[in-house]
Amino acid sequence: MVRKRAIPARTISFRGLNMPVITFANTKGGAGKTTAVLLLATELARKGYRVTILDADPQHWISRWHEISGHVPNISVIDFVTTASLPLHISENKHNTDYFIVDLPGARNPLLATAVGLSDHVLIPIQGCAMDARGGAQVLELLQYLDEKAGIKIGHSVVLTRVNSMVTTRALQLVKSLLSERHVPVLDTAIIERSAFRDIFDCGGTLHTLDPARVSNLDKARENATCFAEEIMSKLPARLTASPRMATAA
Ligand SMILES: Nc1ncnc2c1ncn2[C@@H]1O[C@H](COP(=O)(O)OP(=O)(O)OP(=O)(O)O)[C@@H](O)[C@H]1O
Numbered sequence: 001m002v003r004k005r006a007i008p009a010r011t012i013s014f015r016g017l018n019m020p021v022i023t024f025a026n027t028k029g030g031a032g033k034t035t036a037v038l039l040l041a042t043e044l045a046r047k048g049y050r051v052t053i054l055d056a057d058p059q060h061w062i063s064r065w066h067e068i069s070g071h072v073p074n075i076s077v078i079d080f081v082t083t084a085s086l087p088l089h090i091s092e093n094k095h096n097t098d099y100f101i102v103d104l105p106g107a108r109n110p111l112l113a114t115a116v117g118l119s120d121h122v123l124i125p126i127q128g129c130a131m132d133a134r135g136g137a138q139v140l141e142l143l144q145y146l147d148e149k150a151g152i153k154i155g156h157s158v159v160l161t162r163v164n165s166m167v168t169t170r171a172l173q174l175v176k177s178l179l180s181e182r183h184v185p186v187l188d189t190a191i192i193e194r195s196a197f198r199d200i201f202d203c204g205g206t207l208h209t210l211d212p213a214r215v216s217n218l219d220k221a222r223e224n225a226t227c228f229a230e231e232i233m234s235k236l237p238a239r240l241t242a243s244p245r246m247a248t249a250a
């Protein structure tokens with residue numbers, strides 16, 4: 001059953017006008033939002049795009065990562081993002097950013113409707129084979145509500161996360177087709193469970209500054225992150241005015 005919700009005000013929408021705003025949302029904690037945000041941001045930055053991460057996760061993992069990393073070319077992080085400040089941050093930074101990425105809390109929160117209403121695309125990380133998709137379903141329900149009640153259509157996709165590397169392509173294909181049958185768009189690239197994706201939070205930097213001698217399967221982790229970012233870029237190219245800048249040390 002769909003409960004009555006506040007519809008985000010259209011007047012503050014930036015969708016389609018400026019640089020793509022991508023929000024990661026799942027009201028279930030631990031789905032892999034923050035990890036996916038960092039992978040996408042660092043890959044886009046490596047390709048030379050300026051990325052602003054809006055950190056609304058109360059655990060501030062991205063802000064802590066940024067603190068220990070020092071300067072990461074092409075990446076800015078804004079911490080303590082609230083429902084009131086989110087539109088302002090986007091408005092103030094739209095001329096110096098090619099992609100905005102919003103990391104939301106893992107709980108129902110008024111920020112969800114605001115961020116979704118400002119987004120060009122909502123990515124819903126769902127843990128690959130756990131099939132506990134309730135948190136993701138709440139986000140999908142909100143998107144459906146905005147479409148039906150207010151005619152606001154926001155692009156969205158599920159991204160399967162923390163998928164065990166031993167899971168066969170066939171099993172993964174089955175999960176994807178189950179979701180597709182319910183008309184839920186699913187990214188082709190699933191984010192695999194890799195220790196490298198945890199290590200970047202501990203060590204700072206990016207997958208490309210980690211030491212391959214110390215991190216297992218780093219090459220596979222890098223390849224996975226690149227495929228993930230490229231699939232999103234193909235759906236959401238940076239605006240034509242954006243031209244990639246050389247990233248020197250990402
Ligand atoms: N692909 C992955 N490979 C390995 N570990 C992962 C992966 N994705 C997430 N994790 C780990 O799972 C835990 C939860 O992930 P993460 O913090 O990204 O989820 P979240 O959805 O942002 O959580 P919250 O809702 O609490 O903000 C973290 O310890 C993270 O390191």
Ligand SMILES: [Mg+2]
Pocket residue numbers: 033034035057059061103104105106
């Ligand atoms: Mg998080």
